[in-house]
Amino acid sequence: MAQNINPWRRDWTTYQNKGSHRNLVTGHAYRGANPAVLEMWTALRCFSTPLWLGVGQAKQQGWFPRKGSKGCAIMRPYRVEYNKKGDDGKELRDENGKPIKVGYTAFRYQKIFNVADLQGATEESHAELQDQIEIEMDAFKPESIYERLNTAEKVLGAWPVETTWQGDRAFYQTREDRITMPAKKLFQTMEGMYSTWAHEQVHSTGHESRLNRDMGPDTLVYAREELVAELGAFLICNKLQICSDELNHAAYLKHWIEVLQQRPDALRLALSDASKAAGLICKDLDQQVEVNM
Numbered sequence: 273m274a275q276n277i278n279p280w281r282r283d284w285t286t287y288q289n290k291g292s293h294r295n296l297v298t299g300h301a302y303r304g305a306n307p308a309v310l311e312m313w314t315a316l317r318c319f320s321t322p323l324w325l326g327v328g329q330a331k332q333q334g335w336f337p338r339k340g341s342k343g344c345a346i347m348r349p350y351r352v353e354y355n356k357k358g359d360d361g362k363e364l365r366d367e368n369g370k371p372i373k374v375g376y377t378a379f380r381y382q383k384i385f386n387v388a389d390l391q392g393a394t395e396e397s398h399a400e401l402q403d404q405i406e407i408e409m410d411a412f413k414p415e416s417i418y419e420r421l422n423t424a425e426k427v428l429g430a431w432p433v434e435t436t437w438q439g440d441r442a443f444y445q446t447r448e449d450r451i452t453m454p455a456k457k458l459f460q461t462m463e464g465m466y467s468t469w470a471h472e473q474v475h476s477t478g479h480e481s482r483l484n485r486d487m488g489p490d491t492l493v494y495a496r497e498e499l500v501a502e503l504g505a506f507l508i509c510n511k512l513q514i515c516s517d518e519l520n521h522a523a524y525l526k527h528w529i530e531v532l533q534q535r536p537d538a539l540r541l542a543l544s545d546a547s548k549a550a551g552l553i554c555k556d557l558d559q560q561v562e563v564n565m
Contacts, residue, residue, distance in 0.1 A: 291322060292307065292322060292513070293306070293311070293322045294408075295323075295324060296323040296325045296387055296404060297329055302324070302346060304551075305507070305543035305547040306346045306347060307506075307507060309345075309346055309347075310346065311510075313386075314386070321386065321388060321409070324384040324387065325384060326383070326384045326385075327343070327385070330390055333400070335391065335393070336392075337385045337391075338391050341385060344384055344385075346384055347380070348380055348381075349377050349378070350379070352377075353373050353374070354373070354375065355374075356373070356374045414513065420512060420513050421463070421466070427557050428466060428508075431476075433450065433451055433476040433479075434449075434450050434451070435452070435453055435469070436450065436452050437454070437455055438454075439455075440458060442454060442471070444472045444476050446478075449481075451472045451476060453468065453469060463509075463514045466509070466514055467514070468505075470509060470516075471505040472501075473553050474504030474546065475487075475497065477504070477548070477549040478497065478500070483545070483548055492531055492534070496531045496538075499531060500549065501549075504545075504546035507547060511550070511554050512554075
């Protein structure tokens with residue numbers, strides 16, 4: 273980004289249609305804000321394969337990170353539970369006398385390594401690693417572009433915020449709670465249209481009736497909201513497996529750098545907001561994925 277390069281542009285030919293960032297052993301795709309984190313790490317390290325493993329999993333297979341390699345820190349959710357207490361400080365119990373459990377989801381960081389940074393402890397185990405990579409890459413069968421575009425239309429078309437298709441600009445109006453998009457014929461590609469539409473829909477999640485983000489006129493607040501929308505659009509396009517190659521003016525990148533320099537956890541917070549927005553828009557799609565897993 274400091275070189276005026278947007279690390280979240282994602283053309284699905286990058287990995288020759290080999291799918292999402294996912295675990296080499298389980299095949300499960302990384303979710304939440306993690307795809308954006310892994311995309312940035314991929315751009316920085318020039319990886320060409322979207323397959324990853326944690327150190328523990330790798331060691332179980334006889335594989336290890338190469339000397340000098342660096343892992344990427346992703347966020348892993350875990351459940352924190354405790355006994356609910358009343359105003360008097362005493363534990364509350366249900367009708368059967370058992371403590372009432374409540375809890376919340378927290379996150380911890382875990383480092384994972386791209387398979388390009390892994391090697392086998394022996395020649396035999398290294399050959400097994402290469403075979404596993406090839407098997408996983410060949411096993412992924414992407415839907416046709418027509419199927420993916422059809423899914424994009426269903427998901428984005430189901431978003432309740434009204435979209436008006438007119439003019440030559442794309443924007444979201446907070447007061448009217450309305451999205452305006454250019455006429456569809458003005459877009460060079462359908463993927464570009466859906467990527468732009470996703471960007472504006474993420475803006476609309478910030479409305480006070482939804483996720484209630486600060487969307488004021490201050491320059492840095494505006495820049496942060498644009499960063500959230502860009503990240504959210506990437507995460508949505510990643511779920512839909514369509515191109516998220518949205519052109520961004522260098523001025524955006526300049527303001528984003530200023531936002532990220534404000535505080536060390538600015539990117540994590542922006543990713544959190546983007547993930548919540550993408551999850552809200554793709555709620556039905558995510559539920560369908562969970563059912564099919």
